[in-house]
Amino acid sequence: MILEANNLTKSFGLRKAVNNLSLQIPDGSVYGFLGPNGSGKSTTIRMMTALISPDIGDVFINGNSIQKMGNKALSDVGALIERADFHKHLSAKTNLEILARMDGTEISSIQKVLDRTGLGDRGNDKVKTYSQGMKQRLGIAQALMGNPKLLILDEPTNGLDPEGMKEIRDLVGELSSEGITIFISSHLLDEVQKISSHIAMISLGELITAGKIEDLLRESDMLMTEVHVDQTDKSVKLLSKYEWIHRCDVEEGILRVSISANKTSELVQILVQNDILVSAVIPKTSLEDLYLSKVGIKGKI
C-alpha cells in the first residue's frame, strides 16, 4: 500500500468532521473518493497531506508516519487541494520555481510540467491573467513537479468546462499508465467511474464502503435494470405499488427500475401478467446506483 490511513478522527468544535476512517490505497491504483458536500472528504485529504492534524489516527505514506515525520513524509506526494491558488502577482513559472526550490526539484523540469498541462506557452504570464481552468491546470502542474509516486487530487475538475474535464481525465489516465498512484476526490460520479480502479465512499465523516469498483458493483444488492416495454406509463403506475421496487422512472422511453438482483424474474412476471410486452431486460448497475443505495442522495454528490 502506498498510503494507509488508520482510524482518522477529527473534530471541529463539537462537530465530528471525520470519524474513525481507515483507507488503504494500493500502489498503481486510481482511487476515487466520493461523498456528498460536507461529508469529510476535504478534511480527510488535508489530514493525508499534513495540512490538518488528526485528533486520533495516523497516515502512513510508503510506511512513513505523517504524525511522526510531518511534511517530510510527503516527499513522494504531489497534491492539488481544492482550488489552485497561487501568488497572482507572479508569473506561473515564478510560482513553480518557488515551489521547486522547496521540493529541491530541478528548475529545468518546470517547462516539462507546463507543457504537459497545456500551459507551455503561457508560463511567463502572471497568474492573475489566468482563467479558473488554467489555474486548475497550473495546480496539476505543480503537483506533478518532482515526479511524485502518489498524486492526491481534490476536486481537480472544479471550474473546468467539459473539454477541460476531459483533458484532466486523459491526463489522469496517462499518469496512471506511467505507474503513478492517483487518489482523486470528485463530486462527479460518472467522472470517477470512467477513471478509477478503486473507490471509497464517505458520508457524515464515516467510511461507507471501499474497494475495487468492479467488486463493489458485483456485490451490490441493488440493480438498476433497464426494461424495454411497450407501455411505459402503465408500467410505472403498476410497479410503483411494490415496495421492493426502490426506484421506477422512464428515461428516453426506457423503463429504469431499481431492484434487488433476485427480483428480476418476478418483475418480468408482473409486467407480462398485466399485458405489457417486455422486449428486453438489461441489468445496468452504475456507480451512481451503488452510491444511491449506500449513501442515498440523488444526483451530483
Added chain:
Amino acid sequence: MLSLIYNELLVITGRWRSYIGFIGISILMPLILWGFMYGSESLQNDYARGLEGSFMIVGSIINAFLATYIIMNALWIHIPFLITLAAGDAVAADGSNGIFRLTLIRPVSRLKILLSKLLASYIYSAGLVIFCAFWSLGIGSLILGTGDLIVIDNGILILNESQAWIRMLLSFSLAIVVMCMVSTLCFMFSSMVNNGIGPIIGAMFLIIVGYIIIAIPLDFFTKIEPYVFVSYFNVWLDAFKDPIPWSLIGKKLSVLITYSLIFFGISAFVFLNKDIKS
C-alpha cells in the same frame, strides 16, 4: 534555507504594498532635504542661540548629519508603520490566498518555512532603514554637504566628521534591530489570522499604547515602563552620547531581542499547530 528566504523575498518584492514605504520615503526625503537647504535659517538660529557664549560658529551647522539626526528623531515613530505593511502580510496573506495548500504539503518543515518568512521580513525592514539612510545621509551629503555634527541633548556634543559617520552607522544599525523587533511583533499577529490588515492594526495598536505609556508621567506608567518594549525603541539615540553607553545599549538590545524571541516563539507555536482549513 537560503532558497526559502529567496522565495519569500520574491513574494515580498512582487507585492505593490511592499513599495509603499519606499515610495513614501522617496517623496518625503527630498522634501525634507529641500526644506533644510532653503528654509533652515530659524533652525540655524536656534542652534546658534544654544551654543552662543560657549562657541563661536563659523559657517553653517546645517549639514547631512544634523539633518539625518533631526529626521530620525521625527520619523522613528512612523517608520514602524511602514515596516508592518510588509510584515503583516508575511504569514496571513499566504493563508488567505490559499498558498499554504501548495507550500505546506511540500517536504519542508513548517518551522523552516516560518523562519524564512521572518528572515525575509527582517531583510525588508533593514532595507527600508538603509533606504532612509541612503536618502538622508547619501543624497543629503551631496545636497547639504558634511561637517561636524552638533547634538544638543543633556549638554552639547560636537562630533567631527569621521566620528559622525561612525555614530550614524551605529545609530542606523541599532534602528535596524528596533525595526526587526517591530517586524517580529507584526509577524506574530500575522501567524494568528488570515488577513494582512489585522496584524498591522494589532502591532500599531500595541506600539501606540507603548508610546502613550512612556509619554505620560504617571507613577503607574513609570513603574511598568521597563516592561514596555517601546521604551527601548530609542536605543539608536544612544549612539550620539559621549562616551557611547555600550552597557546600556547592550541591555536595551537584549530586551528587544528577548521580546523578538518571545514573539517568534508564539508565532511558531501557533503556526506549527495550525490546521489549514481554507
